[in-house]
Amino acid sequence: MQRPAKWIFSESEKLAAMTVVIGFEGSANKIGIGIIRDGEVLSNPRRTYITPPGQGFMPSDTARHHRAVILTVLKEALEQAGLKPADIDCVAYTKGPGMGAPLVTVALVARTVAQLWGKPLLGVNHCIGHIEMGRLITQADNPTVLYVSGGNTQVISYSERRYRIFGETIDIAVGNCLDRFARVIKISNDPSPGYNIEQMAKKGSQYVELPYTVKGMDVSFSGILSYIEEASHKMLSSGQCAAEDLCFSLQETVFSMLVEITERAMAHCGSKEVLIVGGVGCNLRLQEMMGVMCKERGAKLFATDERFCIDNGAMIAQAGWEMFRSGQVMELEDSWITQRYRTDEVEVTWRN
Structure with a gap:
């Protein structure tokens, strides 16, 4: 017996029903933007600020590097995913922990993008991003x-x-x-x-x-x-x-x-x-x-x-996807950063 027509979905309708989240990461010397669609990594470009041997990276110099390349990385992320801003459901960014100046740089761009595109915004704990990405890729229970x-x-x-x-x-x-x-x-x-x-x-x-x-x-x-x-x-x-x-x-x-x-x-x-x-x-x-x-x-x-494993945008997108699907939202005035943001401060609303 043929199923009722209301149960038959075209491929475009199935894709439209999925949740797409873009994630911005820039807590240290890596700047990355990734896009996740229901557990599928659509894109994950990244740039690294590299200093000469014997030197570390200063927050101000790292932030300057991130500012110089972030829009290029954003364009790459959308092009690799084959998506337009209208296809994005939520914008996620690294709230902390991390280096102050790089965190602020990336948060400002994420906030601006969310307002320009008319999308909800979520701040993600950097460590939670690593964990959720690891769970997604390895299928660890x-x-x-x-x-x-x-x-x-x-x-x-x-x-x-x-x-x-x-x-x-x-x-x-x-x-x-x-x-x-x-x-x-x-x-x-x-x-x-x-x-x-x-x-x-x-x-x-x-x-x-x-x-x-x-x-x-x-x-x-x-x-x-x-x-x-x-x-x-x-x-x-x-x-x-x-x-x-x-x-x-x-x-x-x-x-x-x-x-x-x-x-x-x-x-x-x-x-x-x-x-x-x-x-x-x-x-x-x-x-x-x-x-x-x-x-x-x-x-x-x-x-x-x-x-x-290395800092990337997809891990922030994946944690943001989990948060967004569990009903979390963030008001624009709450979208700050914090250099000290402990892993156990986050309420994990997406796991039983």
């Missing part, structure tokens, strides 16, 4: 999350409408530790200092003992950084070891600390899944070490590559 980046290091698990922080760094983030060591030994920042440390570490063979600082569920990296900075000058000049050995030793030490606190959180939650997100999460050695721990526990590891 309810994982213990290790969030590791240049600005954040947290072990997270979902419970009662919040992403609860079980452990975190008490000083600097693991990515910041790696980046600052890269400056000491003048490693290139192209494409990123962490990536270049990873490649050098593959050639290292001599392990140099470094401080191992785990305090309950929390970790500390500033002491390790201070120690290896001082040791590198003596060891490299005297020929005791090579720069590759120091990169190898630093990775092995800090990644072991991260695996330890992740395993402890899994034991506490009875979890059988681990999801690694954030820029450091695409490090293959970290994934390998975490994979060994998961195998020993009969658990499963989920991770993504640099397309979705």
Whole structure:
């Protein structure tokens, strides 16, 4: 028997019924704009502000870079998705955490676009963006999350409408530790200092003992950084070891600390899944070490590559999509940014 005509939808009608969200990310040295349509990544262009070896990136210079390229990236995102502004249902942007000047730059453009296009606006927590993108790409169900980046290091698990922080760094983030060591030994920042440390570490063979600082569920990296900075000058000049050995030793030490606190959180939650997100999460050695721990526990590891681990616009679009579909809206006067925006401050209205 033929179904009633009201049940028959054309392809264009099906597409019209889907929710399309555009996301703006620019909390650090990456500027990205991504478009998501009901779990499908339609576009995700990105630009990176790269400084000379031995230098970090200043907020004002990073914001200037973002201002120079953001409209070009926006045009690319729409063209790659094959969409017009009228096809967008909601505009999402990174509210925080992050560097103030870059955050403000991107928020201003997102706010302007939302008003010009007549679309609702949503501010997204940067960490929540990483988590929701990871869940989308890997299809992890309810994982213990290790969030590791240049600005954040947290072990997270979902419970009662919040992403609860079980452990975190008490000083600097693991990515910041790696980046600052890269400056000491003048490693290139192209494409990123962490990536270049990873490649050098593959050639290292001599392990140099470094401080191992785990305090309950929390970790500390500033002491390790201070120690290896001082040791590198003596060891490299005297020929005791090579720069590759120091990169190898630093990775092995800090990644072991991260695996330890992740395993402890899994034991506490009875979890059988681990999801690694954030820029450091695409490090293959970290994934390998975490994979060994998961195998020993009969658990499963989920991770993504640099397309979705490193800061990008699609992750903000995906979190915005979840928020928008659950009924969240934001008034224009509430669309500010905050440099300190904790993961567990967000009410997760889209999960049971």
